[in-house]
Amino acid sequence: MLELATFSLLNGVVYGLLLFMLSSGLTLIFSMMGVLNFAHASFFMLGAYFSYQAGRWIGFWPALVITPLACGIVGALVERYGLRKVHPQGHVAEILFTFGLSYVIGELVIMAWGRGPIENRVPASIDFPIFTLMGTSYPFYKAMMMAISAGMFAFLWLAFKRTRVGLVIQAALTHPQMVGALGHDVPRLFVLVFAIGSALAGLAGVIGGFALLTEPNMAVALGPIVFVVVVVGGLGSIPGAFIASMLIGIVQTFAVALDYALLDLFKAMGVSVAANSALRELYAIKIAQAAPILPYFLLVLVLIVRPRGIMGTRDQ
Amino acid sequence: MSRAARGLALSAVLLAALPWVPGLDGNFARSLLSQMGIAAIFAISYNLLLGQTGLLSFGHAVYFGLGGYAAIHLLRAVNGGVPIPVPLVPIAGALAGLAAGIVFGAVATRRAGTIFALITLGVGELVHAASLMLPGLFGGEEGITASRTKAPHLLGLDLGSQVQVYYVIASWLLVTALVALAFMRTPVGRMCNAVRDNPERAEFIGYNPRRVRFLACSVAAMLAGLAGGLHAINYEIVTSDAVGATRSGEVLLMVYIGGVHHFIGAILGAVAITWLQVSLSNYTTAWLLYLGLFFMAIILYAPGGLAAIVVKHLAIVRNRAMGSVLRAYALALPAAMMMVAGAATLVEIAYRLSTQPEAGTRMKLFWIPMNAATAWPWLGAAGIATIGFLLLRRAAPRVRAAWDTALHG
Amino acid sequence: MAEPALCLRDVHKSFGATSIIRGVSLDVAAGERHAIIGPNGAGKSTLFNLISGRLAPTRGSILLDGRQIAGLAPYQVSRLGLARSFQVTNIFPRMSVFENIRCGLLWPLGHRYDFWRGIDGLSDLNERATRTLEQIRLTARRDTLAGVLTYAEQRALEIGITMAGGANVILLDEPTAGMSRAETENAVELIREVSEGRTLVMVEHDMSVVFGLADRISVLVYGEILATDVPARIRGDEAVRSAYLGTAHA
Numbered sequence: 012m013l014e015l016a017t018f019s020l021l022n023g024v025v026y027g028l029l030l031f032m033l034s035s036g037l038t039l040i041f042s043m044m045g046v047l048n049f050a051h052a053s054f055f056m057l058g059a060y061f062s063y064q065a066g067r068w069i070g071f072w073p074a075l076v077i078t079p080l081a082c083g084i085v086g087a088l089v090e091r092y093g094l095r096k097v098h099p100q101g102h103v104a105e106i107l108f109t110f111g112l113s114y115v116i117g118e119l120v121i122m123a124w125g126r127g128p129i130e131n132r133v134p135a136s137i138d139f140p141i142f143t144l145m146g147t148s149y150p151f152y153k154a155m156m157m158a159i160s161a162g163m164f165a166f167l168w169l170a171f172k173r174t175r176v177g178l179v180i181q182a183a184l185t186h187p188q189m190v191g192a193l194g195h196d197v198p199r200l201f202v203l204v205f206a207i208g209s210a211l212a213g214l215a216g217v218i219g220g221f222a223l224l225t226e227p228n229m230a231v232a233l234g235p236i237v238f239v240v241v242v243v244g245g246l247g248s249i250p251g252a253f254i255a256s257m258l259i260g261i262v263q264t265f266a267v268a269l270d271y272a273l274l275d276l277f278k279a280m281g282v283s284v285a286a287n288s289a290l291r292e293l294y295a296i297k298i299a300q301a302a303p304i305l306p307y308f309l310l311v312l313v314l315i316v317r318p319r320g321i322m323g324t325r326d327q
Numbered sequence: 328m329s330r331a332a333r334g335l336a337l338s339a340v341l342l343a344a345l346p347w348v349p350g351l352d353g354n355f356a357r358s359l360l361s362q363m364g365i366a367a368i369f370a371i372s373y374n375l376l377l378g379q380t381g382l383l384s385f386g387h388a389v390y391f392g393l394g395g396y397a398a399i400h401l402l403r404a405v406n407g408g409v410p411i412p413v414p415l416v417p418i419a420g421a422l423a424g425l426a427a428g429i430v431f432g433a434v435a436t437r438r439a440g441t442i443f444a445l446i447t448l449g450v451g452e453l454v455h456a457a458s459l460m461l462p463g464l465f466g467g468e469e470g471i472t473a474s475r476t477k478a479p480h481l482l483g484l485d486l487g488s489q490v491q492v493y494y495v496i497a498s499w500l501l502v503t504a505l506v507a508l509a510f511m512r513t514p515v516g517r518m519c520n521a522v523r524d525n526p527e528r529a530e531f532i533g534y535n536p537r538r539v540r541f542l543a544c545s546v547a548a549m550l551a552g553l554a555g556g557l558h559a560i561n562y563e564i565v566t567s568d569a570v571g572a573t574r575s576g577e578v579l580l581m582v583y584i585g586g587v588h589h590f591i592g593a594i595l596g597a598v599a600i601t602w603l604q605v606s607l608s609n610y611t612t613a614w615l616l617y618l619g620l621f622f623m624a625i626i627l628y629a630p631g632g633l634a635a636i637v638v639k640h641l642a643i644v645r646n647r648a649m650g651s652v653l654r655a656y657a658l659a660l661p662a663a664m665m666m667v668a669g670a671a672t673l674v675e676i677a678y679r680l681s682t683q684p685e686a687g688t689r690m691k692l693f694w695i696p697m698n699a700a701t702a703w704p705w706l707g708a709a710g711i712a713t714i715g716f717l718l719l720r721r722a723a724p725r726v727r728a729a730w731d732t733a734l735h736g
Numbered sequence: 737m738a739e740p741a742l743c744l745r746d747v748h749k750s751f752g753a754t755s756i757i758r759g760v761s762l763d764v765a766a767g768e769r770h771a772i773i774g775p776n777g778a779g780k781s782t783l784f785n786l787i788s789g790r791l792a793p794t795r796g797s798i799l800l801d802g803r804q805i806a807g808l809a810p811y812q813v814s815r816l817g818l819a820r821s822f823q824v825t826n827i828f829p830r831m832s833v834f835e836n837i838r839c840g841l842l843w844p845l846g847h848r849y850d851f852w853r854g855i856d857g858l859s860d861l862n863e864r865a866t867r868t869l870e871q872i873r874l875t876a877r878r879d880t881l882a883g884v885l886t887y888a889e890q891r892a893l894e895i896g897i898t899m900a901g902g903a904n905v906i907l908l909d910e911p912t913a914g915m916s917r918a919e920t921e922n923a924v925e926l927i928r929e930v931s932e933g934r935t936l937v938m939v940e941h942d943m944s945v946v947f948g949l950a951d952r953i954s955v956l957v958y959g960e961i962l963a964t965d966v967p968a969r970i971r972g973d974e975a976v977r978s979a980y981l982g983t984a985h986a
Contacts, residue, residue, distance in 0.1 A: 047445075093623070103377075103381070103440075104630060106383065108623060108626050108627075111626060114615065114618070115623065118613065118619060122613065122678050123677065123681060124681060231572075246441075292463045292464070293461065296460050300460060301460070303456065307449045307456070308453065310449040311453065314438070314445070314449070509854065512854045512855055513851045513852070513855060515849045515850060516851065517855055518842065518849075520835075521828050521831065523830075524828040525827065529839075530809070531811075531820060531826075532839060532840045532842070533811055533814040533815045533843030533901070534842075535811045536811075538849065539849070542849060542851070
């Protein structure tokens with residue numbers, strides 16, 4: 012029991028950090044450009060595939076550097092030649108553009124690498140156990156993931172709060188003309204922000220590609236959960252995204268391990284439910300089955316009770 | 328007869344005649360027409376939200392699917408002896424959609440814009456997951472089935488043939504169009520437009536924007552449920568994909584590509600996308616990529632959709648300026664075709680290599696045999712695409728100028 | 737003394753640590769034309785936002801015909817008979833001019849959330865809308881989309897939407913901002929006509945408009961009322977002159 016709990020906790024933390032890596036970039040783009048980037052998880056997927064391909068050509072460590080750069084460049088091009096054109100049409104059009112983009116990137120990945128999952132194996136250089144707990148060993152690359160996430164958090168915090176560029180970008184979100192009149196190249200700033208966000212997603216993809224299965228459906232599986240994280244944490248708040256990622260990551264990982272249903276609770280209390288009762292099916296659902304949709308419950312709950320999110324500042 | 332009445336009468340005649348047009352009188356074509364009819368109703372319901380009230384929903388299939396499930400359960404009851412004629416069964420779908428719209432709408436419409444979109448996304452995922460977890464209600468992986476022929480026969484029609492089902496669908500399409508158009512002409516319908524344009528100002532003239540959105544959501548959900556009910560009758564089975572994210576995405580694409588600013592846009596989009604899905608998927612495995620690129624092109628270059636393009640050209644014809652516009656197209660269109668053909672060739676050979684390696688590398692595109700393993704198809708296609716792109720770049724300003732003169736003199 | 741149409745009692749508004757409105761008390765009598773003037777940043781738009789419900793006061797009370805409205809939502813305040821226009825034009829750009837005005841009339845004429853009747857069949861509504869259209873002299877632009885009107889036409893429409901519903905208390909926020917001399921004169925005529933028998937509170941920078949229209953003037957400086965009086969006495973007030981008017985208006 013303790014072993015289960017400990018490993019669930021560790022894995023939950025790792026999963027939560029993965030979610031944070033993804034949601035931090037999304038939060039950056041949203042809070043600085045007002046665009047909810049549906050294609051964000053697609054850049055994550057691109058990161059996984061790029062690093063796989065680059066890893067096969069030039070080795071893992073160079074790929075670790077090249078991949079975020081490549082994703083950043085793709086992001087910059089998308090912003091410069093696509094999103095920028097759509098910007099004057101308003102937020103709905105921007106969201107739809109990124110929505111279409113997510114379809115397209117998904118298909119391009121299939122075009123290049125096929126429909127099935129690819130053998131994205133953890134390279135030997137990081138696949139050694141870093142410690143052994145209760146008989147099971149914990150691999151180094153998961154610790155590496157933690158380190159990279161922590162690094163991201165620090166980077167974003169500094170970028171937001173300490174740099175001039177961060178301050179200018181924040182101003183440009185609400186008063187782009189004024190910031191432009193003050194001499195800053197606002198369109199170029201937006202390209203920069205989108206590129207950085209995409210690069211972060213790509214970096215997350217490098218590690219995420221090992222932790223999860225690398226296949227064309229990656230983005231679709233993870234994308235909505237990242238939205239939940241961003242909304243629950245509070246649109247526009249990086250600390251909020253961190254808290255929400257950890258919350259969802261840990262809760263979901265624990266839930267998957269729990270093979271109990273409400274029916275078991277009733278049995279323990281001595282309450283019996285008729286075999287042909289209409290709600291019996293509902294009570295028979297195990298927590299483990301419901302685990303994938305717990306985040307959505309949380310989303311709807313938060314949006315009803317506290318739409319601002321845990322630490323949100325923007326009230327749309 | 329007023330313009331609206333004339334339009335409706337004309338549409339009724341057109342719909343009635345369609346399945347007898349030579350070329351459309353086969354079973355496959357009639358089945359396709361039925362599919363388009365259902366999609367059109369679904370799209371009209373979605374446009375009530377997006378085009379008329381400015382609400383972007385990523386979970387509209389929830390109402391479609393729940394309506395479908397309600398209808399198929401009723402159909403099963405009818406199979407068991409309940410005396411309800413099948414053409415009326417979709418009403419159960421409409422009612423289920425309305426109920427769901429009231430419940431979910433009350434939650435979702437507390438906010439607008441991006442948050443509303445995210446709520447609909449979350450609710451959609453929840454309902455879809457629930458549909459797989461409650462097999463008693465939703466039939467699990469296999470779905471729920473029923474028969475549309477084992478029922479009391481209205482006017483001697485047993486709905487065994489596809490053309491009869493088509494007429495049921497077409498009739499409901501007319502009813503939907505009537506309801507949607509009439510709704511937009513009511514005070515609350517007008518306020519939907521106002522809330523779309525400027526929700527803040529709507530508050531200052533006495534209206535609670537949340538209430539207006541809630542009403543729009545409920546009506547849209549009802550019509551979506553109606554479409555779902557017809558879906559149940561047409562296919563005699565409803566599975567969990569009826570509430571899934573894919574279907575929600577589909578109707579969004581239909582309505583946006585068709586055009587959100589005109590009523591006819593929803594119908595155009597439904598017809599076009601249904602046709603593309605069915606026919607294009609026969610020719611190529613890359614059709615989803617083409618659809619996605621098409622969608623993005625519409626957003627970038629023709630945000631008013633197909634309907635706006637049609638309306639623009641009707642205006643050009645009215646101004647008797649079509650000739651000069653056609654001259655501008657003379658260079659642009661071939662250039663565009665070159666670009667598309669070249670790019671499509673690249674896509675096709677790439678897809679063949681990555682997704683169908685067992686089919687070998689020899690293939691025939693645009694009536695030209697080629698071997699995807701050799702270099703020249705790649706180089707040739709890339710070259711043609713590039714030339715087409717450059718020519719299009721040159722021709723585009725001329726086209727824009729021609730439109731400008733044709734429309735504004 | 738009849739109940740004032742609009743009554744503000746010690747209204748305060750702060751945003752965090754910043755105080756914008758610091759204790760404003762004001763009585764506007766029924767049927768009065770009241771102008772609020774003051775330097776930029778004095779809080780005039782904030783005051784309007786507080787009265788019309790867009791913001792809630794931090795402290796103090798606002799009474800409309802004796803009824804507490806502080807903190808109510810804008811649509812609730814509007815239903816109680818108070819209408820406002822905006823400094824930055826706030827219309828429905830994708831609807832026609834006629835539709836814009838008609839929407840402003842829906843609630844006051846009791847049509848609520850009706851969905852069982854077509855709007856074109858409501859004769860009282862359409863007649864009132866047409867008359868308002870004539871009043872704001874935009875009959876020629878009846879079917880034009882509001883988004884493509886000229887600036888002055890949009891301002892006129894803005895006033896039209898505000899006044900069409902027959903609200904008893906009308907707030908106009910810089911109605912003649914950005915207008916030429918001729919356009920301003922037309923606007924003043926329109927405002928005078930439409931505010932007959934109603935209570936008007938107006939924020940304005942154009943002194944000729946203020947002194948031509950207002951029965952009484954309040955001077956708002958740094959969130960406080962410096963003086964409230966008839967135009968002649970305001971003009972001569974030393975404090976007002978040094979704070980705002982300057983000696984050129986002597």
